[in-house]
Amino acid sequence: xxxxxxxxxxxxxxxxxxxISRSSRSSQGKHILLSSAFxxxxxxxxxxxxxxxxxxxxxxxxxxxxxxxARCAEYPGSSVRRLPVPDNKVSWDxxxxxxxxxxxxxxxxxxxxxxxxxxxEELQSNPIKFNGLDGIINRxxxxxxxxxxxxxxxxxxxxxxxxxxxxxxxxGPNHAADPIVTKWKKDKNGQxxxxxxxxVLQFIAVQRRDNGQWAIPGGMVNAGEVVTITxxxxxxxxxxxxxxxxxxxxxxxEAAVDELFAGGVEVYRGYVDDPRNTDNAWxxxxxxxxxxxxxxxxxxxxxxxxxxxxxxxxxxLSSDLELFASHVDFxxxxxxxxxxxx
Ligand code: RP5
Numbered sequence: 001x002x003x004x005x006x007x008x009x010x011x012x013x014x015x016x017x018x019x020i021s022r023s024s025r026s027s028q029g030k031h032i033l034l035s036s037a038f039x040x041x042x043x044x045x046x047x048x049x050x051x052x053x054x055x056x057x058x059x060x061x062x063x064x065x066x067x068x069x070a071r072c073a074e075y076p077g078s079s080v081r082r083l084p085v086p087d088n089k090v091s092w093d094x095x096x097x098x099x100x101x102x103x104x105x106x107x108x109x110x111x112x113x114x115x116x117x118x119x120x121e122e123l124q125s126n127p128i129k130f131n132g133l134d135g136i137i138n139r140x141x142x143x144x145x146x147x148x149x150x151x152x153x154x155x156x157x158x159x160x161x162x163x164x165x166x167x168x169x170x171x172g173p174n175h176a177a178d179p180i181v182t183k184w185k186k187d188k189n190g191q192x193x194x195x196x197x198x199x200v201l202q203f204i205a206v207q208r209r210d211n212g213q214w215a216i217p218g219g220m221v222n223a224g225e226v227v228t229i230t231x232x233x234x235x236x237x238x239x240x241x242x243x244x245x246x247x248x249x250x251x252x253x254e255a256a257v258d259e260l261f262a263g264g265v266e267v268y269r270g271y272v273d274d275p276r277n278t279d280n281a282w283x284x285x286x287x288x289x290x291x292x293x294x295x296x297x298x299x300x301x302x303x304x305x306x307x308x309x310x311x312x313x314x315x316x317l318s319s320d321l322e323l324f325a326s327h328v329d330f331x332x333x334x335x336x337x338x339x340x341x342x
Contacts, residue, residue, distance in 0.1 A: 066090050069325060070160045070277035075167075076211065080104045082161030090158035092147075101279055105164035115220075116169035123151050123171075130172055136224040141173045142270045142284050152280045157271055160279050168281040177230040178218035178287040178327070180267065180334050181260070183299040185316060194341070200316050201340035203331060204303065207311030208324060214315065215324035216331075218285060227286045228264060249301075256297040264288040267333045273326035287330040289337065318342060 071085050083101045088094065109116045118126045128134055130153055131145045147154040152163075153172035168174045185193040185200040192199040206217040221230045267289050274283035292299045303312040315321070317335045319342050321328050335342040 067157045067160070067273040067277065069273045069275045072275045075104055075162060076275050077106065077167055078104065085159045085161045092154065092158055099159065101159070101161050101163045103163045104166055106167050109165050109167065109169055117171050120152070128171060138175055139172055146172060155277065155279050155282050160277055163279045165281040166278045167276045168278065171281055173284045174281060175221040176218050176272065176283055176285040177221050177227040178216040178285050178330060179231045180216055180287055180289045180330060181292065181298060182289060182334060183292040183295050186295065196341055198339065198341035201335055201338055202314040202316055205313060205315045206309035209308055209310050211324070213324040216287065216327045217309065227288065228261065231261065231288070253301055260290045260292060260297045264290050267337060268330040275325070283325070289334050291338070
């Protein structure tokens with residue numbers, strides 16, 4: 001989702017990114033390319049899910065010893081209710097002989113778009129190579145090998161009260177990337193704003209169209225892509241729709257983004273406590289921090305929400321944050337790395 005936060009309009013700028021995109025789409029076509037391995041229906045296909053227990057837990061960091069949002073009562077975009085799983089029954093190591101989770105895979109996934117795997121019934125005839133590279137699709141988990149039980153991958157964190165894939169296209173891990181773009185918060189005199197003796201860090205957040213929650217502007221990783229390319233691809237994809245930047249602005253923004261993104265630092269790699277997770281399909285991500293240390297890079301440009309976001313703004317990093325999925329965790333790590341206020 002990172003690309004959707006800046007709006008460009010320069011024909012030159014658009015042209016250069018169109019060329020990038022054209023080279024990528026030569027064999028598959030844009031929509032196939034963008035959807036092929038990863039694009040979930042949540043934003044691109046406008047599956048709107050309403051605010052519910054799935055949305056926000058407390059602002060404090062959620063440790064990935066367990067998952068909370070992945071056990072939300074009502075599955076996003078549906079009226080399907082998960083079987084409640086108490087905290088002490090999440091682990092697969094705990095016996096739960098009468099565990100009868102609800103099975104749900106959304107209609108959009110069952111229609112077998114290019115980004116989705118075959119349905120359960122076809123897994124025998126079209127076997128998937130789990131825990132490895134399956135053609136160009138990365139089926140490996142950042143957490144190591146996951147178990148296959150009755151031909152289906154098992155969520156490595158534990159029970160969710162729901163089997164099937166829900167809104168997720170892939171059986172097993174569904175890989176995403178999250179760009180955390182930060183800057184120091186400054187007062188009107190250009191001095192860093194302090195809180196509890198530490199400087200305050202801000203990050204670019206987007207408000208998701210699908211559920212209205214604020215989030216890191218992440219996106220799904222394409223088959224065969226490395227994470228940094230995913231982030232740039234998202235950027236290019238969104239900027240193609242822009243109609244506002246002048247050629248001068250375009251050049252400046254392009255250079256700033258190139259420079260900033262070259263210096264990314266990984267802050268998290270692993271499972272995401274995403275409300276779309278199921279017992280058989282789950283989100284994983286690599287979150288990278290791009291820090292605009294003196295505010296002279298992307299920070300100087302105006303932000304405009306694009307197609308997949310209905311809002312965009314700089315938000316202070318703080319333990320009070322309430323964000324989509326487990327994004328607060330990644331930001332806490334980011335704050336620690338910068339010795340910033342939290
Ligand atoms: C989260 O879902 C990831 O951390 C990432 O931010 C996001 C990717 O899904 P979409 O934004 O494409 O729906 O689990």
